[in-house]
Amino acid sequence: MTAIDIDLVAPQPTLSFGPFSLDPIRLVTGSSLADILGPFMRAPMGRRGAWDVYHLALPPGAGITVPIKVAAIGGSIGFRNLDGVFVVIVPAVVAGPLGAEMAAMIARGDAAGPRFDPESHGQTAEFAIKVKPGMRFPLRIGTVQIALETPR
Numbered sequence: 001m002t003a004i005d006i007d008l009v010a011p012q013p014t015l016s017f018g019p020f021s022l023d024p025i026r027l028v029t030g031s032s033l034a035d036i037l038g039p040f041m042r043a044p045m046g047r048r049g050a051w052d053v054y055h056l057a058l059p060p061g062a063g064i065t066v067p068i069k070v071a072a073i074g075g076s077i078g079f080r081n082l083d084g085v086f087v088v089i090v091p092a093v094v095a096g097p098l099g100a101e102m103a104a105m106i107a108r109g110d111a112a113g114p115r116f117d118p119e120s121h122g123q124t125a126e127f128a129i130k131v132k133p134g135m136r137f138p139l140r141i142g143t144v145q146i147a148l149e150t151p152r
Helices: 024-029 033-040 092-101 103-108
Strands: 004-011 015-017 020-022 046-048 051-058 063-067 076-082 085-091 111-116 124-130 136-141 144-149
Touching: 024 033, 033 051, 033 063, 051 076, 063 085, 085 092, 092 103, 092 111, 092 124, 092 136, 103 111
Parallel strands: none
Antiparallel strands: 004 051, 004 144, 015 020, 046 051, 063 076, 076 085, 085 124, 111 124, 136 144
């Protein structure tokens, strides 16, 4: 059983419009990204310019799945550690574009997917990524660009 240390690099989630601000992650999940990732933080959140860096430690079997609360999207978003393999959980509507982005990794055998979760009635897809030291993988989920990085 292998723990996974991974950094999730994401744009700062708050959008500001003059005196008003909006957190789109809280809007679609009901929680802030920091609250969602809090139980897995191995170090305080960092910043890289306009990007937040969440330093995560996932013990074997650990993960999180958050239901999407926007009916037009449906499904869930999240991740888990499946015996040292990083499993990305996304709404089925983004499985096609994400699979195309991951095509080279899938062809090399470094990733697999999508697998549509039968318990979600086809609304959630999973991709499995073999975690290697020093890897950096940009990941687009809908219109949000994030990156997954592992320490060397």
